[in-house]
Amino acid sequence: MKRTSLPPRGLSDRQISNNDTPTxxxxxxxxxxxxxxxxxxxxxxxxxxxxxxxxxxxxxxxxxxxxxxxxxxxxxxxxxxxxxxxxxxxxxxxxxxxxxxxxxxxxxxxIPRNPPSPDLDDDWDASSMSTDWAATQSGKYLPPTKSLNVNGTMVRVKFCQTCMLYRPPRCSHCAICNNCVDRFDHHCPWxxxxxxxxxxxxxxxxxxxxxxxxxxxxxxxxxxxxxxxxxxxxxxxxxxxxxxxxxxxxxxxxxxxxxxxxxxxxxxxxxxxxxxxxxxxxxxxxxxxxxxxxxxxxxxxxxxFSKIPRSQNEFRTFVRPEVYTQYNSSRYFGYAFSLNFSKKSYETETSIDGIELDLERCDTSGTDHSSKWVTAPDLHRLASKFISENVNKDKEKRQGV
Known part of the structure; x- marks a missing residue:
């Protein structure tokens, strides 16, 4: 198979996916x-x-x-x-x-990550998708945590918003390597x-x-x-x-x-x-x-003394890059955490004391990201705080006038 190189830097995700990108x-x-x-x-x-x-x-x-x-x-x-x-x-x-x-x-x-949507790749094996991710794509609400029965004891597992999956028991997301790791012990700096x-x-x-x-x-x-x-x-x-x-x-x-x-x-x-x-x-x-x-x-x-399990990732296998290049956690969640609600990405519609906001509207690309907001209730709280702060500032300005 012909060797390929990485896509050139500076191209947007949409440009990469529209190009005839090699595998x-x-x-x-x-x-x-x-x-x-x-x-x-x-x-x-x-x-x-x-x-x-x-x-x-x-x-x-x-x-x-x-x-x-x-x-x-x-x-x-x-x-x-x-x-x-x-x-x-x-x-x-x-x-x-x-x-x-x-x-x-x-x-x-x-732990392998879930891609943004199985529709991005016609050849993607749907059987490899977790039922949790399928639920997010269908617009259902996923709680941030859920309980599992492990040897007769209820263990709570969390939903990882970066890897888009419920972490298995004893799994944790390493902020340094940016991966969910099975039976995570620690990140060793040495x-x-x-x-x-x-x-x-x-x-x-x-x-x-x-x-x-x-x-x-x-x-x-x-x-x-x-x-x-x-x-x-x-x-x-x-x-x-x-x-x-x-x-x-x-x-x-x-x-x-x-x-x-x-x-x-x-x-x-x-x-x-x-x-x-x-x-x-x-x-x-x-x-x-x-x-x-x-x-x-x-x-x-x-x-x-137990057998070391096989890696869950085949890093040398060929994949369609648009499945991963279009997935970026900051694309879905970065606007809320940075308090940057640009008109280009989110249009305004609902009016609250002169401030118009609609957190459920999507960008103009035609892709519905509302399910991403549904899966992240913390973002609603953060956005509400942002709204209330601006409302208070607006009232103070009016009273000053």
Whole structure:
């Protein structure tokens, strides 16, 4: 199939849809803030550049240890044991870098978005559309939340106005990556990626392995200092002056151990109780039962030893771009949140004390967006507040005159 490029910038959605636009891959028109590599095979978060800092903070101390401190350990210990002590941190670091790659470059469990309307694409599979979205297209009112029965406990789920779907249980919308993520734990700034159902295990192994590596380097540096003290019959300060790198690494790994060690212990607690960081910080199960808690052993098996589910998105599949280029949450909701009701988009008809407004009228494009207003009751409240403020200002002006 012939390779295609993205539509030129500056064209409106209507211009793009009217043109004979070639077929593009899903990752090329994806509305999230993700960054893709290798033509959609790898998906990173919006702040993936933080990976450089994280890798630097891990690799540089290990290089200093293996190149400067380990030479003394090789001389102090038998040859085979000394070489093994040097090889352990090097191999462990490579293992940690692989885990970072699995955490940062994998789909964390992004829930597919609903397109604006199935009428935009004749080839669109209607069976893939959720019944909730079909309800919005038919003009029915969708409540902002609804309740589901999960293991005998009622769980409330919210409607996402960005992704146009009811979020599954334990799903949350990440404001940084602009995606709904299944079993959302948190957005990790150190790897620049959301932590969700598909990469939580790799994240847990990454954090715990990093804690072990810090402890190992910390202990080996202390052993090196003690051996220098015994060999030269000197005090600790003289030994630190002879091997200043050991002192620097001791301070660095001690500080890092508190951070990654405490984080590892916290996530062990979360695994035992089958919680996410997001749920724990929100105190979701402080006053009610956790419907996902099946006991310590079963929780460990479910979180750490269960099969990683397949990604729900095929980012390399070819799609009709107008299905996604015409969908923009700000197009439907941005006018209300910015308090910018332009005459071009919304005509005025209803009169309230001299101020004419009609929030149910659509733009002149002929597409009925009234259902979008129906699905967002908060916008009505915001618009009402806007109306009342202008009415009060108008009255004050009249009284002043």
């Amino acid at each position: 593009l891959r899903l990752y090329q028109v994806w509305k999230g803030n993700n960054k893709f590599a290798l033509r959609g095979r790898l998906i990173f978060g919006s702040d993936a550049r933080s990976l450089y800092l994280t890798i630097f903070l891990i690799v540089v101390p290990v290089i200093l240890f293996c190149s400067l401190v380990s030479q003394s350990l090789v001389n102090y210990f038998p040859k085979n044991i000394g070489l093994l002590l040097v090889a352990i941190p090097a191999v462990f670091t490579l293992y940690i870098l692989v885990l970072i790659f699995f955490v940062a470059a994998r789909d964390p469990g992004i 790897v620049g990626q959301c932590i969700g159902k598909r990469n939580y295990r790799s994240f847990f192994m990454f954090v715990s392995s990093l804690a072990i590596l810090c402890t190992y380097v910390f202990a080996m540096c202390w052993i090196n200092i003690i051996m220098i003290m015994q060999e030269n019959s000197s005090g600790i300060w003289e030994a630190l002056m002879k091997s200043p790198i050991s002192g620097i690494l001791i301070t660095y790994t001690f500080t890092a151990s508190w951070f990654v060690g405490g984080l590892s212990a916290f996530h062990i607690y979360l695994v035992i109780t089958n919680q996410t960081t997001y749920e724990n910080f929100r105190n979701r199960y402080e006053r009610r039962k956790n419907p996902f808690n099946h006991g310590c052993a079963q929780n460990f098996k479910e979180v750490l």
